[in-house]
Amino acid sequence: MPAKTSRFLYRSSVPPLDPQETESIRIYWRGGPVFFAAVMAMRQTLKAVLIDLSGTLHIEDTVVPGAQEALSRLRQAPVAVKFVTNTTKECKRTLLERLHRLDFSIQEKEIFTSLTAARGLVEQRNMRPLLLLEDSALEDFAGIATSDPNAVVVGLAPDHFNYQMLNKAFRLMLDGAPLIAVHKARYYKRKDGLALGPGPFVTGLEYATDTQATVVGKPEKTFFLEALRDLNCKPEEAIMIGDDVRDDVGGAQNTGLRGILVKTGKYRAGDEDKISPHRM
Amino acid sequence: MAEKDWKDCVKNLKGVVLDMCGVLYDSGEGGGIPIPGSVEAVKRIKASDLQLRFCTNETQATREKFVAKLQRMGFDISVSEVFSPAPAAMAILKERNLRPHLLVHDDVLPEFNNIKKTNPNCVVIGDAADKFSYQNMNDAFRVLIELEKPVLFSLGRGRYYKETDGLKLDVGVFMKALEYACDIEAEVVGKPAPMFFQSALTDMGIQPEQALMIGDDLVNDVGGAQNCGMKALQVRTGKYRPSDETHPTVTADGYVNDLAEAVDLILKHRSQ
Numbered sequence: 001m002p003a004k005t006s007r008f009l010y011r012s013s014v015p016p017l018d019p020q021e022t023e024s025i026r027i028y029w030r031g032g033p034v035f036f037a038a039v040m041a042m043r044q045t046l047k048a049v050l051i052d053l054s055g056t057l058h059i060e061d062t063v064v065p066g067a068q069e070a071l072s073r074l075r076q077a078p079v080a081v082k083f084v085t086n087t088t089k090e091c092k093r094t095l096l097e098r099l100h101r102l103d104f105s106i107q108e109k110e111i112f113t114s115l116t117a118a119r120g121l122v123e124q125r126n127m128r129p130l131l132l133l134e135d136s137a138l139e140d141f142a143g144i145a146t147s148d149p150n151a152v153v154v155g156l157a158p159d160h161f162n163y164q165m166l167n168k169a170f171r172l173m174l175d176g177a178p179l180i181a182v183h184k185a186r187y188y189k190r191k192d193g194l195a196l197g198p199g200p201f202v203t204g205l206e207y208a209t210d211t212q213a214t215v216v217g218k219p220e221k222t223f224f225l226e227a228l229r230d231l232n233c234k235p236e237e238a239i240m241i242g243d244d245v246r247d248d249v250g251g252a253q254n255t256g257l258r259g260i261l262v263k264t265g266k267y268r269a270g271d272e273d274k275i276s277p278h279r280m
Numbered sequence: 281m282a283e284k285d286w287k288d289c290v291k292n293l294k295g296v297v298l299d300m301c302g303v304l305y306d307s308g309e310g311g312g313i314p315i316p317g318s319v320e321a322v323k324r325i326k327a328s329d330l331q332l333r334f335c336t337n338e339t340q341a342t343r344e345k346f347v348a349k350l351q352r353m354g355f356d357i358s359v360s361e362v363f364s365p366a367p368a369a370m371a372i373l374k375e376r377n378l379r380p381h382l383l384v385h386d387d388v389l390p391e392f393n394n395i396k397k398t399n400p401n402c403v404v405i406g407d408a409a410d411k412f413s414y415q416n417m418n419d420a421f422r423v424l425i426e427l428e429k430p431v432l433f434s435l436g437r438g439r440y441y442k443e444t445d446g447l448k449l450d451v452g453v454f455m456k457a458l459e460y461a462c463d464i465e466a467e468v469v470g471k472p473a474p475m476f477f478q479s480a481l482t483d484m485g486i487q488p489e490q491a492l493m494i495g496d497d498l499v500n501d502v503g504g505a506q507n508c509g510m511k512a513l514q515v516r517t518g519k520y521r522p523s524d525e526t527h528p529t530v531t532a533d534g535y536v537n538d539l540a541e542a543v544d545l546i547l548k549h550r551s552q
Contacts, residue, residue: 161414163449170440170449186461187421194425196418200457207456208439208449 047233048080050224050257052242053095055265057083063102064264071104080231084224084240086114086217086247088155088182088198091139112227114182114217115140118153120226121180121216127151129180130172132160132201150175154205154213155182156198166201173209183217218244219251245271286492286511286533290549295331295484297477297505298322299495300362301338301441302518303539304355308444311349315517317540319354324543326356328550333480334362335493337436337470337500339406339451340385343367363480365435365470366391369404372469378431380404381423383416383454401427405458405466406435407451417454424462432458436470438500442519471497472504481508494542496520503530513542 051057057067074081083106087095092111099106115137122129122144130149131141134157141153152169173179185197202213217223228238235256242248243265252259253275261272301307304322305314325332334357338346343366347359366388373380373395381400382392385408392404403420424430438450455466470476481491488509495501496518505512514524514532517539525535536542 158414161417163410163412166412166453167446167449170453171447174447186463187425193422196414196421196457196461200417200421200461203460204449204453204457208453210439 045237046079046239047237048082048228048231048239049074050082050084050227050238050240050252052240052244052248052265053083053085053099055243055267056241056248056262057099057104058102059265061098061102063104064262068103075105080233081110082227082231083111084113084218084227085111086183086185087137088114088157088217089134089136091115091137093139094136113140114223115155117216117223117226118155118180118182119144121214122151122153125151125178127178129153130169130177131155132157132165132169133182134159149177151177151180152205153180153182154198154202156185156188158195161196161201166205169205170208173205173211179205179209179211179213181213181215181217184213184215218247219254221251221255224252224255224257243267245274250275286513287545287549289489289492289511290546292490293330293492293546293550294486294490295333295481295492296325296546297333297335297480297491297493297510298539299471299493299497299501300334300336300350302496302520303494303515304350305353306442306444306518311352312444314353314355315538317538319356321539321543322355322357324547328547330546331484331486332361333484335471335477335480335501336362336364337407337438337451338364339366339388339435339470340409341387342390345387363476363483365476366406368476368479369433369435369469370395372433372467373402373404378402380433381420382406383408383411383420384435385409385411402431402433403458404433404435405451405454407438407441408454409448412449412454417457421458421461424458424464430462430464432462432464432466434466434468434470436500437466437468437472438497440519441497447519471500472507474504474508477505477508477510481510492546494536494539498524498527498530498532502532506530506533515539515542 057064092108095111096108119141128145128149129151131146131153133155137155149172152172181198181202184199184202186199187194187197206213238257239260240248240252240257241260241262243262245261249259249261304318305312343359343362343364347357347362350357370391379396379400381403384406388406400423403423424432434451434455437452437455439452440447440450459466481488491510493501493505493510493512494515496515498514502512502514511533513534513536516537
């Protein structure tokens with residue numbers, strides 16, 4: 001391993017990590033997989049690495065340069081790796097198919113999404129949800145009983161965000177059904193412009209019933225804890241790597257993980273000033 | 281305690297303000313049905329020395345059509361006695377020289393006939409019911425997010441109302457959705473805005489403490505009127521839910537089973 005460190009960009013600018021260091025870190029990098037240098041430096045205390053997908057490993061159908069090799073190298077280290085993402089429209093199979101097309105060596109069980117988290121919660125509490133989800137996401141809920149619903153799960157579902165369906169959800173909630181939000185994004189970018197995300201509709205239903213939704217995706221603590229659960233790993237023994245300063249880095253830090261911001265994907269200059277981690 | 285308070289003030293009462301949907305009638309397919317005893321109760325107030333006005337957040341029809349519907353149900357009511365948000369919003373739009381993008385019920389559109397709507401610089405939402413589709417919400421959102429300083433007017437901010445086939449989401453829910461999406465705060469026209477109650481009081485030429493509000497919506501009718509300095513009763517009809525009587529922030533000055541009982545009690549205490 002040490003023989004190969006010369007391949008890492010800016011290796012010399014990454015100082016050794018204080019083993020007592022529990023604050024999160026961020027790294028400035030420009031396109032190179034320098035974060036794995038940091039990962040290596042921390043490995044005495046490190047048990048798991050969580051990696052965001054879109055914007056970190058790939059952007060749509062293009063690989064972030066160096067990401068495949070970086071991942072192969074990480075696989076040789078004695079750490080568990082999981083891929084975590086806020087998705088509301090794509091089921092795990094669709095995500096996996098894309099990653100395989102892009103030559104990433106990843107198994108389905110290594111992927112943890114906000115839909116997985118929602119399903120986990122539904123199963124754990126034995127709920128029968130009304131699913132406001134696009135058809136493409138329903139696969140992740142296969143086998144879950146949905147008749148006579150006693151819970152409401154809201155993802156990004158333009159086809160379902162109509163008056164009739166929202167009324168149905170509202171009436172269930174008045175009868176005590178909990179509201180589970182896959183995430184609460186305000187809007188997202190479509191080819192034809194900006195479009196409303198699930199957040200506004202979740203907020204509306206919260207207001208109608210004077211209740212709070214349980215949000216299951218990033219940046220919620222429960223999301224990161226759930227992703228780490230089967231890895232037998234405490235938050236301070238894990239690192240999160242992603243391109244979203246709030247959802248990836250901020251969320252991980254609030255949970256006790258270290259967070260690393262990559263300057264790819266949705267990263268915009270100045271993002272690192274939106275949080276205040278220890279600078280590395 | 282509260283019971284006694286409101287009955288004490290009845291003797292000095294000069295005017296009554298009534299909410300309409302859920303107090304006079306329950307809405308639903310075919311226009312809705314009168315709540316038993318309410319037609320007679322309105323007649324009894326009108327026959328007394330009390331003035332009467334109606335304050336509604338109804339935005340599914342023009343005032344003319346709405347009043348005509350109530351007249352067909354048997355109510356003694358005229359357009360000039362009814363205060364509704366659409367005409368109030370029109371006054372504000374004209375005063376501030378605004379061009380609205382409208383997300384309102386088709387039947388209330390005529391209220392906005394005499395204003396320019398091209399190249400909109402604000403959004404007005406009312407209870408659009410089935411028109412609250414993703415597409416229409418998105419259109420309103422895009423108008424707002426494009427504006428340098430987004431201006432959103434909401435005709436009321438109710439959470440839900442009752443129709444004969446069950447409870448339905450009201451405009452406030454969609455107002456909250458757009459507020460969250462654009463990180464803004466809407467300007468509410470209609471109940472519970474104090475200005476709205478005040479316009480009815482001004483029309484009667486009386487002070488808030490000389491007026492009593494009767495409504496089924498604890499927050500918008502009762503809370504709104506109380507904020508304006510009026511006393512207010514909640515009826516146990518319409519959207520009333522038993523949990524309203526233990527609400528953390530709003531307590532009515534009295535609770536009555538329905539409008540008929542309220543009018544019985546008011547007239548009885550005034551004659552004593």
